[in-house]
Amino acid sequence: METMSPLMLGFLGSLAAGAMTAVGAVPVLFGRTPSRATRDLSLGFAAGVMLAASFFSLIIPALDAAGLRYDSEATPAAIVCVAILLGMGAVALMNELLPHEHFKTGREGPAAASLRRVWLFIIAITIHNFPEGLAVGVGFGADGLSGGTPLALGIGLQNAPEGLAVAVALLGEGYSKGRAWGIAALTGMVEPIGGLLGAGIIALSEPLLPWGLAFAAGAMLFVISHEIIPETHRSGHQNKATLGLAIGLVLMLFLDVWLG
Numbered sequence: 001m002e003t004m005s006p007l008m009l010g011f012l013g014s015l016a017a018g019a020m021t022a023v024g025a026v027p028v029l030f031g032r033t034p035s036r037a038t039r040d041l042s043l044g045f046a047a048g049v050m051l052a053a054s055f056f057s058l059i060i061p062a063l064d065a066a067g068l069r070y071d072s073e074a075t076p077a078a079i080v081c082v083a084i085l086l087g088m089g090a091v092a093l094m095n096e097l098l099p100h101e102h103f104k105t106g107r108e109g110p111a112a113a114s115l116r117r118v119w120l121f122i123i124a125i126t127i128h129n130f131p132e133g134l135a136v137g138v139g140f141g142a143d144g145l146s147g148g149t150p151l152a153l154g155i156g157l158q159n160a161p162e163g164l165a166v167a168v169a170l171l172g173e174g175y176s177k178g179r180a181w182g183i184a185a186l187t188g189m190v191e192p193i194g195g196l197l198g199a200g201i202i203a204l205s206e207p208l209l210p211w212g213l214a215f216a217a218g219a220m221l222f223v224i225s226h227e228i229i230p231e232t233h234r235s236g237h238q239n240k241a242t243l244g245l246a247i248g249l250v251l252m253l254f255l256d257v258w259l260g
Contacts, residue, residue: 006144006203007196010137013152014195017136017159018129021188024160025167025181033168037240040232042161044241047228048248049158050132054217054224056256057139057151059084062213065142069207080214087218091131095226129187131219132159133194138216140195141202142209150256158248159188165231 004012027033034042059080066076132155140148163184170180202212232241 006141007199009144009148010140010195010199011192013140013148014133014136014155014198015192017152017156017195018133018188018191019185020156020159021129021163021166022181022185024163025184027164028167028171028184029177029181031177033171034164036235037237039161039165039168040235040237041240041244043165043228043232044244045248046158046161046244047224047232047241048245048250049154049252050220050224050228050248051245052249052252052256053135053151053154054220056253057147057154058135058213058217058220061142061147062210062217065213066210069210076210079210083211083214084218084221087131087215087220088222089218090215091219091222092226094130129159129162129190130194131216131223133191134198135194135216135220136191137195137198137200138202138212139198141199142213146259150252150259153255153259154252155191157251159191163188 062080062083063076066079070076070079136148136151136155139151142148166187167180167184170183171177175183198212198216202209229241229245232238232244
């Protein structure tokens, strides 16, 4: 592994993280679907992992990387702030321009009556998962195994409950167990594309490192605020969701310090 290029590490790491979506959806194949409260607890856990990863694995290293290039104390902070906003804005723009459908709130983006609902669901999850793959790729591109491994583990852990949530929602829409699992597994396969892109950009241009790290963080922060947390609070299980968030956050912090 140590001899692999950052590009290959970014691809394989994001592929492994994306594959956890399929692993998380496996219970639907056996007819074992957890309660809504348990799913909200799991999604809260996913939000906590992403929140910790955004700050400890992306924003703080971005500040450190920018600090090495600029003497001014304000310049690194300004770069990171702008890059975070750019990352959030990029995902928000995707949300506006791509037709998609959420399980609870319905269709968003341009009218797309010709698209079947299943593809609208897939587009929605793709918007969600792409920044995660990007973050893993940037981590490996920036610091190799030490930078990418905690992110890949953390993102993989939070992908499992997301995969289960997608599969369960598709079951509710009338899809068979096998098809619901297959679609949930497919949604995780966008992450290696993001991983390749993130690792490639960082490998090609070192000055882009702080920008890439903070951009990936901003993209994930948008997903946490716009998608995951509102979903976990929708059915009255916000206490369990907050407990899950706390567990996910401290676990990711521990992994980042231990492995990073």
